[in-house]
Amino acid sequence: xxxxxxARQIMLEGLWQENPILRHTLGICSTLAVTNLLVNTxxxxxxxxxxxxxxxxxxxxxxxxxxxxxxxxxxxLIISSYVIIFDIxxxxxxxxxxxxxxxxxxxxxxxCIIMGRCEAFARSNRAWPSFLDGLAVGIGFSLVLFGVAFVxxxxxxxxxxxxxxxxxxxxxxxxxxxxxxxFFTLGIYVWLVRSFAGSAEPERLKM
Amino acid sequence: xxxxxPGTLLFAAIFTNNILLTNFLGLCPYIGxxxxxxxxxxxxxxxxxxxxxxxxxxxxxxxxxxxxxxxxHFQYIIFIIVIAAFVQLVEMTIERYFPALYQLLGIFxxxxxxxxxxxxxxxxMVIREYSLIQxxxxxxxxGIGWLLAISAVGAIREKIQKTNVLPKGLEGPGIxxxxxxxxxxxFMAFSGMVQVQ
Numbered sequence: 001x002x003x004x005x006x007a008r009q010i011m012l013e014g015l016w017q018e019n020p021i022l023r024h025t026l027g028i029c030s031t032l033a034v035t036n037l038l039v040n041t042x043x044x045x046x047x048x049x050x051x052x053x054x055x056x057x058x059x060x061x062x063x064x065x066x067x068x069x070x071x072x073x074x075x076x077l078i079i080s081s082y083v084i085i086f087d088i089x090x091x092x093x094x095x096x097x098x099x100x101x102x103x104x105x106x107x108x109x110x111x112c113i114i115m116g117r118c119e120a121f122a123r124s125n126r127a128w129p130s131f132l133d134g135l136a137v138g139i140g141f142s143l144v145l146f147g148v149a150f151v152x153x154x155x156x157x158x159x160x161x162x163x164x165x166x167x168x169x170x171x172x173x174x175x176x177x178x179x180x181x182x183f184f185t186l187g188i189y190v191w192l193v194r195s196f197a198g199s200a201e202p203e204r205l206k207m
Numbered sequence: 208x209x210x211x212x213p214g215t216l217l218f219a220a221i222f223t224n225n226i227l228l229t230n231f232l233g234l235c236p237y238i239g240x241x242x243x244x245x246x247x248x249x250x251x252x253x254x255x256x257x258x259x260x261x262x263x264x265x266x267x268x269x270x271x272x273x274x275x276x277x278x279x280h281f282q283y284i285i286f287i288i289v290i291a292a293f294v295q296l297v298e299m300t301i302e303r304y305f306p307a308l309y310q311l312l313g314i315f316x317x318x319x320x321x322x323x324x325x326x327x328x329x330x331x332m333v334i335r336e337y338s339l340i341q342x343x344x345x346x347x348x349x350g351i352g353w354l355l356a357i358s359a360v361g362a363i364r365e366k367i368q369k370t371n372v373l374p375k376g377l378e379g380p381g382i383x384x385x386x387x388x389x390x391x392x393x394f395m396a397f398s399g400m401v402q403v404q
Binding site (some may be wrong): 026027028029032033073076077080081083084087088102103106107109110111112115175178179180181182183184186187188190191192193194195196 | 228229230231232233234235280281282283284287291321322323324325326327330331334374375376377380381382383384385387388389391392395
């Protein structure tokens, strides 16, 4: 029973209290760029969740074997290996999307969330909680980006997942598919969430 | 694509194809460290230096080692190792020989390894098939563009902190993202000047 509540706690924290984008504004670099279409966002998020979950699990399994001083290097190598696997898979099965995502798949390696979760959680926890933590944080992260992509594709192209949903008379807001649209949408998103949830940035993360 | 003049490329990388404002790279340190102008500039300068050198270095390694041995799938791992090793080397060198510079840049150097803009510049260089000179120009330009963006936002945030007009939820990342949006709009005005992919 206790085990079950712990798992639920981890999931909740990952999805909401520790949500990487809304709370810490981490890891948006590589992913924000592909939020102009929902399909690209979906593939990118799957990649991120896969890498995050597997890296957290692996780091956790190796936690007693990794020398403390070189752990960053080891973590980077683990993360890169999973990114390479994902890159090869989408190159083989989804060549069009792979083309559209360009270098951003590789940039999952430097996504700070993955390193952040490995350092903050997986390094000092068992494999199963680390797996759940990676999964929860990844899903929490993806939900926010889905929100951004939803707004950007709807207003920028008048479509969702490539299907036109807006009436014929709708004029697409070209600015939404350009870079400023992403900054504005995410900025407003963060603003809304922080006003309603009333969260303060955790002290330790202030620089 | 391969015969762009390096000078044009440098200009394009700073203004029309700014790596932060149009490619969204390097946003995490950008939001975290831009609370004041001084640290923003320090980090920016370190990025210019590391980005120029690591792009050149990765170019050599990619075309001299990875392509002949057909190891291009491992480019991610190799690039990140090169960047990490280079940053470590630079840190040790300037700590030993240029203590004054170390005071300014020292604390930012370890952060640079995980700056996506650095790895991003190397990956773009491979995808766009730049020559060595072009890669150096592109690396330097992207670094300078990043420096420009982070110092601008650092200065704006410093001013904003002195006022008391922001709603509670907008403080910190919220306002930074909105300012970045406006900056990005402003930089789009350059886009008619050069067309570079």
